[in-house]
Structures are given as structure tokens and as C-alpha cells.
Amino acid sequence: MTTDIWTPAILGGITLKNRFAMAPMTRSRALQDGTPGPLAAEYYGQRADLGLIIAEGAQPSEDGQGYMATPGIYTDAHVAGWRPVAEAVHAKGARLFIQLMHVGRTSHPDNTPHHRLGFAPSAIAPEDQIFTPTGPQPIPVPREMTQGDICVAVAEFRQAARRAIEAGADGVEIHGANGYLIQQFFAPNANQRTDAYGGSIENRARFAIAVARAVADEIGADRTGIRLSPGATLGGLEEGAEGPDLYRHLVTELNGFGLAYLHLMHLGNEALLADIRSIWNQVLILNRPGRALADVGKDVASGIADIEAYGQFVLANPDFLDRLKSGAKINQSDRASFFGGGAEGYVDYPVLAEQGAAQ
Structure with missing residues (x-):
């Protein structure tokens, strides 16, 4: 029996009204102190026809910030700023998960509150640039994490989850x-x-496992998800020939925690995807970058995924599900307004009712 993407799903201890998820997307519209901006609740609330809203990455500490104007989730002000977002999403019957994003070496001192170097497993720079208040700058060589730094970072993920x-x-x-x-x-x-x-492989997966264990212990495994992107080369990373086996090991270990979900950014290794599907016993969310509109729902129907995540389609179409149901034309996203700014390209994408009135 096939499953329809429009049907409800159980995720941990909650029920989702459908099997659509909004993928987390950095929008760089937070206030200077990392509090979500004044339009954040409207932005996420507009898109809460989807069953699950996964909010943009929020740094768990000052050391976790890499980009300008990204939100945090480690101070009282941050907590107060996220509450209206949660209320707006819940008001439309959707559920909200906040992504915890520590950028590691993908940082610059000019972008962080304390103006310190980022840290990473080793003191190796990604040979890339990052946008700063004075324009693009090379990402500096990070400081290598001590074992004490690793313990602190795990504790910061734990505390951010509680917040x-x-x-x-x-x-x-x-x-x-x-x-x-x-x-x-x-x-x-x-x-x-x-x-x-x-x-x-076991050692390189150890930090991820420690973070997942700490977060699950703090808030419950049924409230904890994790996102992975096997084979992704973003930030100059090369996982090498052992990469697929590392993910097989990692997913096997994480499966024992009973987490709410695993969210995969899938880049085409179908054999690895099939193996992960067979290993993972909880909800699997699949995000296929560049997925064609005609393919919406196919991964759920085939059983390879339980939920499908969408990014730019949802960014540019607050009423994405209405457009799917009616076959209406999809708005195209405006890349120039992805990061930073105000309402334009954020909360002003037209919905079908507005377009009909304009016509």
C-alpha cells in the first residue's frame, strides 16, 4: 500500500497534518544580537500549511556563528524572539523544529559578537571567502579544537536545544x-x-554521536532530529572513498537513539540512500536539491522517504500546497533577496488570491 504525501504522519511524539517539510534556509535577517527579526513570525507563519517547518540554522553560542545577521538560540532575548515564530506556526496547525547550526571554521571574526577566530577539528582553512560588513574576505585559518573545546561545544548544543x-x-x-x-x-x-x-571512521563520527546523545538526553529523542548531507563538498570538504561507510556507521549508531527523524540532503548516491533507508527505523525526511515539481510526492509514494522537504519552492510560494493542488503557476525565487534586507523577497511573495485580484 502506497503512502500519499498529503496524509498525516507521526513524528516522534507529534502528528503532522501532511508529509511536507520546509527545509531550513538561512535568510540573514536577525537583529544584531541574534534575536529573530521582527518579520520572522510572519515569514514562517505564511508557510505553515506544510506539516513541518524546520527553521533556519540558529547558532548555539557565539562561537557557533559564521554569517552576519543569523539568529541564535542561547540567550533570553533569543528565546523571547523565537516565541512568536512558534506561536505563528502552531496557529496554522503546523509543527516547528529549530535547526541548531554551529558553523565551525566557516566563520570570520568580523561576523561574531566576540570577534574571535572560529574553531574546527584541525587548523585548516577552507580556501574560500565569506561575506563580512566590509565585503567578501578570505576565511581565516581556524584554531584547532582542544578536547575541552569539544566538550564545551557538545554542552552548547545541549543547552541550545533546551532553550x-x-x-x-x-x-x-x-x-x-x-x-x-x-x-x-x-x-x-x-x-x-x-x-x-x-x-x-568511528573516531570521525564520534563528535556527531556525542552531540546527538547530549541533545536527546536533554530534550528527549522524540524531539531530536539530525540533518546529514553525504558527499556534499560545501565548505571545501572532501569525505573521500570512506565517506559512504562513515555514514553507514553513523546512521547505525544514531538509529539506536530512537531520534524523531533523519533529514538527508540527497545528492545522488542511490545505493547509499537505499542502505540508509534499510538501517534507519524512524522517520526519514528527504531533500533532493533541484527536485522537479512533477516529482513532488514520488519519494513518499515509493517508500524511500516518509516526508519530503522543500526549500526554494516554499521560500517563493507561501501557498505552495494550494498551488500544487490547483496546478497554478509557481513563483520563481529572487536570489538577490535571499540574504539580508527587509520584507522584499521575504514576506511579500504573492499568493494566488492576491494574484487573482491583481488580474
Whole structure:
């Protein structure tokens, strides 16, 4: 029996009204102190026809910030700023998970509150640039994390998860993808440690497992998800020939925690996807970058995924599900307004009713 993407789903201890998820997307519209901006509740509330809203990455500490104007989830002000977002999402019957994003080496001192160097598994820069208040600058060589730094980072993820629940979120998603700190531990060209966190597959997966365990212990496994992007080269990472086996090991270990979900950014390794599907016993969310509109629902129907996540379609179409049902034309996203700014390209994308009135 096939499953329809429009049907409800059980995620941890909650019910989703459908099997659509909004993928987390950095929008760089937070206030200077990391509090979500004044339009954040409207932005997420507009899109809460989807069953699950996964909010943009929020840094768990000052050290976790990499980009300008990204939100945090580690102070009282941050918690207060996220509460209206949770209320707006819940008012439309959707559920909210806040992504916890520690960028590691993908940082610059000019972008952080304390103006310190970022840290990483090893003191290796990604040979890339990052946008700062004075324009693009090379990402500096990070400082190598001590074992004490690793323990502090794990504790920061734990505390940020607690703060997200205080803010009214239904759970958190640990960001283990897209070239940031957790994935930096996976990649041999970013992790050249000789201690318990480097070298073997088991060692390179150790930090991710420690973070997941700490967050699940703090807020409950049924409120904890994790995002992975096997094979992704963002941030200059190269996972090498052992990469697929590292993910098989990692997913096997994480499966034992009973987490709410695993969110995969799938880049085309179908054999690995099939293996992960067979290993993972909880909800699997699949995000296929560039997925064609005609393919919406196919991964749920085939059983390879339980939920499908969408990014730019949802960014540009607050009424994405209405457009799918009616066959109406889809708005195209405006890349120039992705990061920073105000209402334009954020909360002003037209919905069908407005377009009909204009015509």
C-alpha cells in the first residue's frame, strides 16, 4: 500500500497534518544580537500549511556563528524572539523544529559578537571567502579544537536545544550537513586529528554521536532530529572513498537513539540512500536539491522517504500546497533577496488570491 504525501504522519511524539517539510534556509535577517527579526513570525507563519517547518540554522553560542545577521538560540532575548515564530506556526496547525547550526571554521571574526577566530577539528582553512560588513574576505585559518573545546561545544548544543523548547519549538534539528562543524569532523581534508576524534571512521563520527546523545538526553529523542548531507563538498570538504561507510556507521549508531527523524540532503548516491533507508527505523525526511515539481510526492509514494522537504519552492510560494493542488503557476525565487534586507523577497511573495485580484 502506497503512502500519499498529503496524509498525516507521526513524528516522534507529534502528528503532522501532511508529509511536507520546509527545509531550513538561512535568510540573514536577525537583529544584531541574534534575536529573530521582527518579520520572522510572519515569514514562517505564511508557510505553515506544510506539516513541518524546520527553521533556519540558529547558532548555539557565539562561537557557533559564521554569517552576519543569523539568529541564535542561547540567550533570553533569543528565546523571547523565537516565541512568536512558534506561536505563528502552531496557529496554522503546523509543527516547528529549530535547526541548531554551529558553523565551525566557516566563520570570520568580523561576523561574531566576540570577534574571535572560529574553531574546527584541525587548523585548516577552507580556501574560500565569506561575506563580512566590509565585503567578501578570505576565511581565516581556524584554531584547532582542544578536547575541552569539544566538550564545551557538545554542552552548547545541549543547552541550545533546551532553550529552543523553552521558546515553544516542538523540537530541534542538529545540523550535521552543508560543510559546517559536525561534517568537518567527517572529512579527512578538514580533520587531521590523531586523538579519539580523528583518523578512523568511528573516531570521525564520534563528535556527531556525542552531540546527538547530549541533545536527546536533554530534550528527549522524540524531539531530536539530525540533518546529514553525504558527499556534499560545501565548505571545501572532501569525505573521500570512506565517506559512504562513515555514514553507514553513523546512521547505525544514531538509529539506536530512537531520534524523531533523519533529514538527508540527497545528492545522488542511490545505493547509499537505499542502505540508509534499510538501517534507519524512524522517520526519514528527504531533500533532493533541484527536485522537479512533477516529482513532488514520488519519494513518499515509493517508500524511500516518509516526508519530503522543500526549500526554494516554499521560500517563493507561501501557498505552495494550494498551488500544487490547483496546478497554478509557481513563483520563481529572487536570489538577490535571499540574504539580508527587509520584507522584499521575504514576506511579500504573492499568493494566488492576491494574484487573482491583481488580474
